[in-house]
Amino acid sequence: MEKTGANGVFYVTTPIYYVNALPHIGHSYTTVAADVVARYRRLRGQRVLFATGTDEHGQKVFRSAQAQGKNPQAFVDEIAAAYQKAWKAFHIEYDAFIRTTNTTHVATVQYVFDKLRASGDIYPGEYEGWYCTACESSFREDELRDGNCPDCGRSVEHASQPAYFFRTSKYAERILRYLEDHPDFIIPRSRQNEVISFVSAGLRDACVSRRRTDWDIPVPDDDSQSIYVWFDALINYLTVAGYPDDPEKFAQVWPPDVQLMGKDILPRFHATLWPAMLMALDLPLPRQLVAHGWWVAPASDKTGLTKISKSKGNVIDPLQAAANLAHVSGADGDVAVDAIRYYMLREVTFGLDGVFSMDSVVDRFNADLANDLGNLLNRSLPLVHRFLAGCLPAPSGDLELTEDIEAARQACEQAMDQYDFSGALEALWALVRRANKFLDERAPWNLHKAGHTEAAGQVLYEVADVARCVALGIAPFMPYVAAEIWRQLGLEETQETMRWQDFAPGRTPAHTAVGEPRPIFPRIDVNKLQQAEVEQKARQEKSTEGLVTLAEFARVDLRAGKVLAAERIPKADKLLKLIVDVGEDQPREIVAGLAPRFQPEDLVGLTVVVVANLEPATIRGARSQGMVLAAGAQEPVAMVVLSPDCPPGTKVR
Ligand code: MSP
DSSP: OOOOGGGOEEEEEEEEEETTSOOOHHHHHHHHHHHHHHHHHHHTTOEEEEEEEEEOOSHHHHHHHHHTTOOHHHHHHHHHHHHHHHHHHTTOOOSEEEETTSHHHHHHHHHHHHHHHHHTSEEEEEEEEEEETTTTEEEOGGGOBTTBOTTTOOBOEEEEEEEEEEOHHHHHHHHHHHHHHOTTSEESHHHHHHHHHHHHTOOOOEEOEEEOOSSSOBOTTOTTEEEOHHHHHHTHHHHHTTTTTOHHHHHHHOSOSEEEEEGGGIIIIIIIIHHHHHHHTTOOOOSOEEEEOOEEEEOTTSSSEEEOOGGGTOOOOHHHHHHHHHHHHOOOHHHHHHHHHHHHHHHSOBTBOEEOOHHHHHHHIIIIIIIIIIHHHHHHHHHHHHHHTTBOOOOOSOOTTHHHHHHHHHHHHHHHHTTOHHHHHHHHHHHHHHHHHHHHHHOHHHHHHTTOHHHHHHHHHHHHHHHHHHHHHHTTTOHHHHHHHHHHTTOOOSTTTOOGGGOSTTOSOTTOBOOOOOOSSOOOOHHHHHHHHHHHHHHHHHHTTTOOOHHHHHTSOEEEEEEEEEEEETTEEEEEEEEEEOSSSSOEEEEESOTTTOOHHHHTTOEEEEETTSOOEEETTEEEOOEEOEEOSSSOOEEOEEOTTSOTTOEEO
């Protein structure tokens, strides 16, 4: 199926984000990249549908709402709004923001489920396996790594229950053939190979429902089951396209031209389950899937680099980074946001992992933006005012930078077609540097001094012409900066006037009156940056004084312990010696200050809470290996006890 002719819409998507937490750099990365694609296509005159949104069902989201004591709907409303606000601040211009709790989406998911159950691709069965809530994924026992989730390493929960299954296995052959016939389906190519191996190893049917929950889409006509969150989530791409109720829109939009995502959700979901679902629905597959790498940070245990994520407590908020950048540089806040967008797509080749550091942000800001691009403008525009009364001349004769402009445009287009964003920016910067060199070589200040004002005017025209082309090239990446350059050049910056086809030499109108030059990128003093970082750290430490992080709390090993025996310690009227079974080979001896309140016989038989990894200590000749929890500030008032059926050794969290 082809999109309907000239009406075809370029459809680009991001994954929809779990609303268990606020957006961080990982989410922003995919969304900025998709925004760059959407803006580039619009600049090229294409109609675009750029969709992003939030994935609001599932246990992970439900538990986060519970943990904060909030009603789940109120919780997801709050976080979805925070996502929208963050995207606006990040200069993201999406066309559709899908929320999976929208009624239209719920109806689409139920429609798809029903249709596939009717065709036999969804069938009832018995689920037996291990579930990782963090990944919202299930695994067979033999897939676990050391008994934990093979993807994220966290603990998994066992489940055995009736459920519906989707026949992914039936489509394995077809998917494999598709991958082989479409070598450009997945970018980068290395990921396509990875997916081929994944599929070749065999695909098993996906469990697409679970025992009825209050926070998932119910399976139609079966009160006992709810739909699996990934099955629900993938269908968002269809809902946005108008499936099944708006066939006219659907014909113009489907299939997606490109779907962007992180490498972690490619093989299992977007490259197998998703194509299989589309095959079962008899719908065309997306044209391309593009998987990017991760933003990583040094691991706390110094074992190397680890993915940035909320649960590791190492998140970076790129908007905060932009605010810091604005603070230390004195740049406009919108310029700083654009600079972070630039940094994210320029610093790391799309597809590879990268380390975010403020030092490298500042290096890029100073070198690429302030020095290369900023200087090109700051060294040329004021001269137009000084030598030419603020008006560019008409171009005359051969333009010397013609080939450079054309080469840059071509290289940039090629790179953009391959989602090689850093390559596209490199091509543009080659042009910026060439124009700076041209300015040095032709030295219009000398020409003017020697009375060759006309020749000086031609040089300045060419430099301004390059600046205009560069502004077009960077517009998808740095929309605010591009518009600002355009304004400084004295051009009108609207969607109609800024067109990619004018990325060509000599298109700057003759006699353009250039605007007021104003440096866009003030150079950053690195010492000032360090000072600001120190201050921020101090502020942060102050605001978290007295608080422990989750990771710190998790270091305390709390266990259920059964008190087997208790006795007084001679000549120590406050202490009791307890013998406690904490599920180990040997019971432990624990000395506790419980005697002011409890008789030894009150305690025997109780299941108490033990701090199992407390440093051992010798107290009155007894070796104390742990501590038991009791309420009471000075003297004990009450024991913390667990129900008697809780086995000794059970972890308390
Ligand atoms: N809700 C699912 C997606 C469903 S799409 C039908 C989900 N959500 S997520 O919020 O956990 O992650 C969304 C995206 O953020 C993924 O593409 C993931 O790769 C990306 N990132 C999260 N952390 C990341 C980094 N540290 N670095 C780069 N991107 C990473 O998965």
